[in-house]
Amino acid sequence: MSARGRHLSDERRAALxxxxxxxxxxxxxRLVGFSPSTISRAKARLGLRRDDTAATGKEAVPPSAPADPVEIARLKGRVSALTAENKTLADRARKAEDLRAGLFGLTETPPDPVAFRAPEGGDGGAETIVLFLSDLHWGEVVSLPAMDGLNSFDLEIARARLGRYFQTVADLATKHWTGPAPARLILVLGGDLVSGEIHAELAxxxxxxxxxxxxxxxxxLAEGVALLRRRLSCPIDVVSLAGNHGRSTLKPESKESAETSYDILVSDFLEMALRGRDGIAFWVPSSVDAVFSVYGWRVLATHGDRIGSRGGTGFIGPAATAARGMKRLVADYAxxxxxxxxxxxxxxxxPLMLEEGFVNGCLPGPSEYSRDGRFRPAPARQIWLTIHPRRGVTATRWINVGSPSEGALYAPPPEDRELRPRWRVPAVSVPRE
Ligand SMILES: [Fe+2]
Ligand SMILES: [Fe+2]
Incomplete structure (x- = not known):
């Protein structure tokens, strides 16, 4: 050890x-010649710690943690939770990246073009039109004021509505028809053709x-059927059924219900009026049901008052009753x-479309009777069906026969009910080079 090291001058000590x-x-x-012990003593004099980083050039050593087992367990649990959370976040980030990559991949190029090709040679099967014309209630009066301006009905309105019906059918079967011309038209007169005097208030x-x-x-009706025959090239078959309003007895009777029905009398008059016309055939079953086939599809037409189910069912109204009756008809015929x-x-x-078939509307529209029952007011309308040889029922239309002059039910909705969503037009995509 040098003398300079053992006896540090005041000047060097002050400098240190x-x-x-x-x-x-x-x-x-150390580089300027101070020994470790000299530095330590100087630090002691100055009150500096031995482990001071600036003085020693070594990492500071943290004070040792208390070895509390409870604290250790808590910290371990915290570490596990943070590890799991970190993994979840990493997974989410990875999935987001995948989704972004997928979306960008999808939208980078437009979808591949798809072409629907028409079947070769087409499907030339001509269809048959089935009309169920029922519940005309000819002769009934519905008062416009009593219906709060909603609907009205009398003989003049009935004649106008029936005229609109036949004109619309003729237009649909000709002007608005595509494909092979109709092969056949079946007109089912489905009962309740006249109002009748079955209730005192009707009388x-x-x-x-x-x-x-x-x-x-x-x-x-004769003019309507003749109009169809003039406008259409296909034969017309007329099927006639009895309803409950057309009965000539005070109460419904099961025996001879067709023979005593005014509805069937209408059909008889119609047949007489169209006698000698080519291409029109009539069928009046003695039963209340008419079962016929259209290309092998079995169709049952009946008025609806003898289906083993009647009345309404709560707020569902007649839908449940009609559906239950149709199930009974299926079981009966099975x-x-x-x-x-x-x-x-x-x-x-x-007007209803159910699992087994259809319920028709009527010609008068809502009346004082339906208003008192608080049935939902349905506009006067009649059903049109088109049956294809292979596909069965292919088109269902409801022919609306009312006019705004006959009640507010037939007026278009006011303009202030128009909703104007912000339609977005897809941007034109340019195929990539
Ligand atoms: Fe009816
Ligand atoms: Fe009826």
């Missing part, structure tokens, strides 16, 4: 302490008694070995 105060590092001081308020109503209606493909009924004055 000054350097330590300025934060000089251990290695720096009091009807504009026409049953027999004059029968004659008046038959002449208008027991006879007859599978039914389609059922068509009227009577409920409520």
């Amino acid at each position: 302490e000054s350097a330590l105060k300025d934060g000089a590092g251990y290695n720096d001081l 009091k308020t009807n504009e026409a008694k049953a027999l004059p109503a029968v004659k008046d209606l038959a002449s208008h 027991a006879r070995g007859v599978h039914l493909d389609l059922i068509m009924i009227g009577h409920f004055h409520t």
Whole structure:
């Protein structure tokens, strides 16, 4: 050891302490000749820690943590939770990256073009039109003021609505028809053709008694069927069914219900009026049901008052009653070995499409009776079906026959109900080079 090391001059000691105060590092001081012990003593004099980084050039050593087992367990749990959370976040970030990559991949180029090709040679099967015309209630009067301006009905309106019906059918079957011309038209007169006097209030308020109503209606139906025959090139088959309003007995009777029905009398007058016309055939079953086939599809038409189910069912209204009745008809005919493909009924004055078939509307529209029952007001309308040889029912239309002059129910909605969503037009995509 040198003399300079053992006896540090006052000048060098002051220089050392000054350097330590300025934060000089251990290695720096060693380089200028200060020994470790000299540096330590100087630090002790100045009250600096031995492990001071600036003085020693070594990492500071943290004070040792208390070895509390509870604290250790808590910290371990915290570490595990943070590790799991970190993994979840990493997974989410990875999935987001995948989704972004997928979306960008999808939208980078437009979808591949797809072409639907028409079947070779086309499907030339001509279809048959089935019309269920029912519940005309010819002769009934519905008062516009009593219906709060919603609907009205009398003989003049009935004639106008029936005229619109036949004109619309003729237009749909010609001007608005595509493909092979209709092969056949089946017109089912589905009952309740006249209002009848089956209730005292009808007997009091009807504009026409049953027999004059029968004659008046038959002449208008004859013109309607003749119009169809003139406009269409296909044969027309007319099927006639009895309804409950057309009965000539005070109460419904099961026996001879067809023979005693004014509805069937309408059909008889119609047949007489069209006698000698080519291409028109009539069928009046003695039963209340008519079962016929269209290309092998079995159709059951019946008025709807004799389906083993009647009345309404709570807020569902006639839908549940009609559906239950149709199930009973299916079961009835299945027991006879007859599978039914389609059922068509009227009577409920409520246009419906159900699992087994259709419920028709009516000609008068809502009346004082339906208003009192708080049935939902359905506009006057009649059903149109188109049946294809292979596809079965291909088109269902509801022919609306009312006019705004007959009640607010037939007026278009006011303009202030128009909703104007912000339609977005897809941007034109340019195929990539
Ligand atoms: Fe009816
Ligand atoms: Fe009826």
